[in-house]
Amino acid sequence: MEHFDVLIIGSGSGMSIADAAINRGMNVAVVESGPLGGTCLNRGCIPSKNVIYPADVISVIREAAKFGIKVKIEEIDFGYIMERSRKMIGEDVSHMEEGVKHVLNLTMYRDVGEFVSDYTMKIGEETITAKYIFIVSGARPLIPPIEGLEQVGYITSRTVWDLTERPGSIIIVGGGFVAVEFAHFFSSVGTEVTLLSRSPRLIKQGEPEVSELLERSMGRRMEIHTGVEVVDAHMVDGLKRVSAVDTDTGERSRFSGEELLIAAGRKSNADILKPERTGVELDERGYIKVNEYLETTKAMIWAFGDAIGRHMFKHVANYETEVAWYNFLGQRDPVNYSAVPYAVFTHPQVASVGMTEAEAREKGHELLVGHYDYRDTAKGAAMEIEEGFVKVIVEDGTYRILGAHIIGPFAPILMQEIITAMNTVDGTIAPIQNAMYIHPAAPEVVQRAFFSLHKHEH
Numbered sequence: 403m404e405h406f407d408v409l410i411i412g413s414g415s416g417m418s419i420a421d422a423a424i425n426r427g428m429n430v431a432v433v434e435s436g437p438l439g440g441t442c443l444n445r446g447c448i449p450s451k452n453v454i455y456p457a458d459v460i461s462v463i464r465e466a467a468k469f470g471i472k473v474k475i476e477e478i479d480f481g482y483i484m485e486r487s488r489k490m491i492g493e494d495v496s497h498m499e500e501g502v503k504h505v506l507n508l509t510m511y512r513d514v515g516e517f518v519s520d521y522t523m524k525i526g527e528e529t530i531t532a533k534y535i536f537i538v539s540g541a542r543p544l545i546p547p548i549e550g551l552e553q554v555g556y557i558t559s560r561t562v563w564d565l566t567e568r569p570g571s572i573i574i575v576g577g578g579f580v581a582v583e584f585a586h587f588f589s590s591v592g593t594e595v596t597l598l599s600r601s602p603r604l605i606k607q608g609e610p611e612v613s614e615l616l617e618r619s620m621g622r623r624m625e626i627h628t629g630v631e632v633v634d635a636h637m638v639d640g641l642k643r644v645s646a647v648d649t650d651t652g653e654r655s656r657f658s659g660e661e662l663l664i665a666a667g668r669k670s671n672a673d674i675l676k677p678e679r680t681g682v683e684l685d686e687r688g689y690i691k692v693n694e695y696l697e698t699t700k701a702m703i704w705a706f707g708d709a710i711g712r713h714m715f716k717h718v719a720n721y722e723t724e725v726a727w728y729n730f731l732g733q734r735d736p737v738n739y740s741a742v743p744y745a746v747f748t749h750p751q752v753a754s755v756g757m758t759e760a761e762a763r764e765k766g767h768e769l770l771v772g773h774y775d776y777r778d779t780a781k782g783a784a785m786e787i788e789e790g791f792v793k794v795i796v797e798d799g800t801y802r803i804l805g806a807h808i809i810g811p812f813a814p815i816l817m818q819e820i821i822t823a824m825n826t827v828d829g830t831i832a833p834i835q836n837a838m839y840i841h842p843a844a845p846e847v848v849q850r851a852f853f854s855l856h857k858h859e860h
Contacts, residue, residue, distance in 0.1 A: 403522075403529050403530065403531060404431075404509075404528070404530045404531075405530070405531045405532070405533075406429050406430060406431040406509070406530060406531070406532040406533075407423065407428035407429045407430065407532065407533055407534065408420070408423045408428050408429070408430045408431070408532060408533070408534045408535075408536070409430075409431045409432075409433070409521075409523065409530065409532030409534070409535045409536070410430065410431070410432045410433070410535075410536045410538060411432075411433045411515060411523075411535070411536070411537050411538060411539045411675065412432075412433075412434065412440060412537070412538035412539045412540055412707070412709070413432055413434040413438045413439060413440055413498075414439060414440020414441060414442060414443070414538060414540060414707065414716075414719065415440070415538055415706070415707050415716070415719040415720055415722070415723045416432065416440075416536055416538035416707075416723075417432070417438075418720070418723045418727075419536050419538070419723060419726065419727055420432050420508060422727055424505060424506070424507050424508055427507070428507065429507050429509075430507060430508050430509070431508075431509045431510075431511060431530055431532060432502075432508065432509070432510050432511065433511045433513075433515040433523065433525055434510065434511070434512060435512070435513055435514040435515070437495050438495055438498040438499055438502070439494065439495055439498055440538075440540060441540050441541075441708065442716040442719075443491065443494060443495065444491060444495065445559055445560050445563065446559065446716070447716050448490075448491060448494075449487045449488075449491055449563055450559075450580075450583055450584075450587075450747070451747060452486065452487035452490055452491075453483055453484065453487050453587050454583060454586065454587050454747045456483050456590075456591075457586055457587045457590035457591065457749070458590075458747075458749065460475065460478065460590045460591065461590055461749045463475055468786055469786070478568075478591050478592060480565075480567065480568035480591050480592075481566050481567065481568075483591070484563065484565055484566060485566075487563065488563060491563075511525040511526075511528070511530075513525045513526040514674060515675065516674065516675055516676045516679075517675060517676050517677055517678075517679040517680040517682075518676075518679060519679060519680065520679075520680050520681060520700075521533070521535060521680055521702075521703075522680070523680075533702065534702050534703075534704075534730065535680070535702065535703040535704070536703075536704050536705070536706075536726060536730075537672075537675070537677065537682070537690055537698070537703065537704070537705040537709050538705070538706060538707045538709055538719070539671040539672065539674070539675055539709045540671050540707060540708040540709060541668040541669055541670050541671055541708040541709070541711070541714065542560070542668065542669055542671055543558040543559055543560060543664060543665070543666075543667075543668065543669070544666055544667040544668055544669040545558075545664055545666075545669075546575070546632070546664070546666050548575075548632050548633060548634060548635055548644070549633060549634035549635070550634050550635045550636055551635045551664075553635075553637075554635040554636065554637055554642050554662065555642070555662070556635075556642075556662040556663065556664050557661065557662070557663050557664070558663070558664050558665070559580050559584075559665060562584065562663060565661075568588075568591055568592060568593055569588070569593050569659070569660040569661035570593065570594065570660050571593060571594040571595075571596070571641075571658070571659040571660050571661070572588050572593050572594070572595055572596070572659050572660065572661040572662070572663055573596045573598065573642065573644055573657055573658075573659040573661070573662050573663070574588075574595060574596070574597045574598070574663045574665055575598050575632050575644070575662070575663070575664050575665065575666050576597075576598075576599060576600075576663075576664070576665035576666040576667070577597070577599025577600065577601045577603070577604045577605070577606065577628060578601075578604075578605060578606070578665065578666075578667065579605065579744070579746050580665040581597060581599070581604075581663075581665035581666075582597070582604055582605065582616065582620065582746060582748050583746060583747055583748060584663060584665060585597045585620060585624055585626075585748075586620065586747070586748040586749050589620075589623045589624045590623075590749070594624075594659070595623070595624035595625065596624065596625045596626075596627075596657045596659060597620075597624060597625070597626045597627070598627050598630050598632055598644070598646050598657065599626070599627070599628045599629070599630070600629070600630065600631045600632075600649065600666070601628060601629070602628050602629040602649075603617065603628055604616050604617050604620075604626075604628065605746060605752065607758075608752065608754055608758070608807065609754065609758045609759065609793060609807040610758075610760075611791075611793065611807075612752055612754070612793075612807050612809045615750070615789055615790075615791075615809050616746075616748060616750070616752060616809060618789075619749075619750055619789060620748065620749075625657075627646065627655070627657075629648060629649045629650060630646040630647065630648055630649065630655070631646060631647050631649055632644045632645070632646045633645055633646065633647055635662065638658065641658040641659060641660060642658065642659055642660070642661065642662045643656055643657065643658045644656070644657055644658075644662065668708065668711075668714060669688065670684070670687065670688040670689045670690070670708075670709065670711060671708075671709065672684055672688055672689060672690050672709060673688060677690060677698075680700055680703065681699060681700035681703075682698045682699055682700045682703055682705070683698070683699040685711070687711060689709065689710055689711030689712075690705040690709050690710050690711075691710075692704070692705050692706070692710050694736035694737055695725070695729045695734060695735070695736060695737075696710075696722060696725055696726045696729060696737060697729070704726045704729070704730060706719060706722035706723065706725070706726050707719035707722060707723075710722075712739070713739060713742045713744075715742075715744055717743070718739075718742060721737075722737065725737050740756060740824070741755055741756050741821060741824040741825055741829075742755065742756070743755035743756075743817060743821050745813065745814035745817070747814075750789070750790055750809050750810050750811065750813070751808075751809070751810065751811065751812070751813040751814060752807075752808070752809050752813055753807075753808045753813035753814045753816070753817035754805070754806070754807045754808070754817070755805060755806050755817060755820055755821050755824065756795070756803065756804050756805030756806065756824065757795060757804045757805035758795070758805060758807070759771060759793075759795050759805070759858075761805070762795050762797075762804045762805060767797050767798075767804060768797065768798040768799065769795055769796065769797065769798055769804075769857070769858060770795075770796040770797075770798050770801075770855040770856060770857060770858070771793070771794070771795055771796070771855065771856065771857075771858035772792075772793070772794040772796065772851040772852050772853070772854040772855040772856070773791060773792070773793050773794075773851060773854060774791060774792050774847050774848075774850040774851040774853075774854055775790065775791045775847075776789075776790040776791065776792075776810045776811070776844075776847050777789075777790075778847075778850070779842065779844075779846045779847045779850065780841065780842030780846070781842045781843055781844045781846065781847075782810075782844070782847060784842070785811065787810060787811060789809075789810070790808075790809055790810025790811065791808070791809060791810065791847075791851075792806070792807075792808045792810075792816070792847050792848055792850075792851040793806065793807045793808075793851065794806045794807075794820070794831075794851045794852055794855070796831055796852075796855055798857070800828075800830065801830045801831050801832070802828065802829050802830050803820065803823055803824045803829055803830065803831060806820040806851075808848075810847075811844070812844050815844075816844060816845055816847070816848050819834065819845065819848060820834070820848065831852050831855075834848065834849055834852050835849065835852055835853065837849070
């Protein structure tokens with residue numbers, strides 16, 4: 403049985419821990435049953451943006467007529483778009499594969515591992531132990547209990563990348579980030595899209611006004627049904643047909659498509675690892691329990707990223723990597739999730755950071771709320787942005803920024819200045835209100851949202 407100083411499960415953000423440990427002279431093992439780089443590189447953020455950017459270009463071309471530009475799209479090469487993404491990812495992964503071969507004090511185990519006792523893991527035919535363990539095992543697509551689903555067949559965010567031909571029509575089950583981004587992509591390349599969301603609104607954790615505008619805008623390009631639960635699936639005349647029940651009325655509807663994409667959330671990979679055998683407890687959803695220092699219920703074992711199911715974004719995992727590492731070194735810094743941002747690369751784009759207005763009120767804050775439309779700025783008018791806005795939530799008295807929500811062009815880019823302001827020493831609106839903004843430019847809509855602060859009774 404081989405013993406290591408550090409064992410890391412997962413080769414996504416966990417590789418940063420491996421690098422740091424090796425640089426300190428430690429003997430490190432990494433267990434990875436899939437491709438190197440984890441979900442973000444192989445099946446998530448990177449490949450999705452590789453295909454969504456072409457979709458954005460298509461959207462710009464299709465809207466060019468309102469500026470007096472008459473242009474026609476002759477062909478959309480779906481196969482090329484998908485192959486381009488596969489090639490880009492393949493090159494990155496191959497560089498990683500080659501790189502790890504030459505790292506001293508690093509042993510890669512390319513198989514599924516499961517704990518068999520305290521600090522002991524079995525991988526294939528080998529059993530290893532480690533003094534310190536970091537569980538960064540991620541999550542996988544959640545497959546809801548839909549009768550007949552396995553017989554009909556479906557794709558997920560793991561397998562969609564294997565498509566080489568554009569489906570003529572597709573049913574997407576889900577209403578979160580993955581579902582709406584793929585709905586944008588497929589509708590842009592010419593696929594007829596039907597989106598079925600169990601939640602009563604898209605991106606349910608977002609600001610309600612954002613969800614409403616997103617559904618209204620995307621609904622012009624596809625069929626969207628919210629508050630419906632898909633209960634069964636069948637093949638009918640060569641098409642995949644699903645039945646969905648309205649969660650309020652119980653009314654049943656049927657929808658058909660050439661392809662079926664399940665994007666109904668994520669499921670922890672912890673059940674594969676059997677972490678309870680090394681004293682690591684799971685929560686009621688199956689994610690690994692950690693405290694504010696990212697320590698599990700077992701001494702000398704940490705966990706972070708999608709494995710803990712808190713904020714399942716790559717940038718959060720990268721942040722948690724630093725917290726876990728410095729706590730491993732004895733620094734004792736708690737995680738701070740007060741300014742967690744996210745972006746949704748739909749058309750229009752969405753970005754958010756911190757609390758929604760409802761969340762801030764629930765926590766007892768006295769609020770000032772600001773709102774400004776893109777179209778009321780010079781740049782927004784020039785771009786003929788008919789819909790889209792910035793909403794900001796600020797604590798009355800302290801002027802500390804509690805949250806912000808943007809829907810419209812460049813939303814993730816515009817959000818960054820708010821994220822930065824929230825991470826200043828006092829986290830107030832001062833850097834934004836006092837700054838000299840370029841005129842006319844898109845960021846003015848952010849500053850004007852903060853200039854429009856007012857007491858807002860809910």
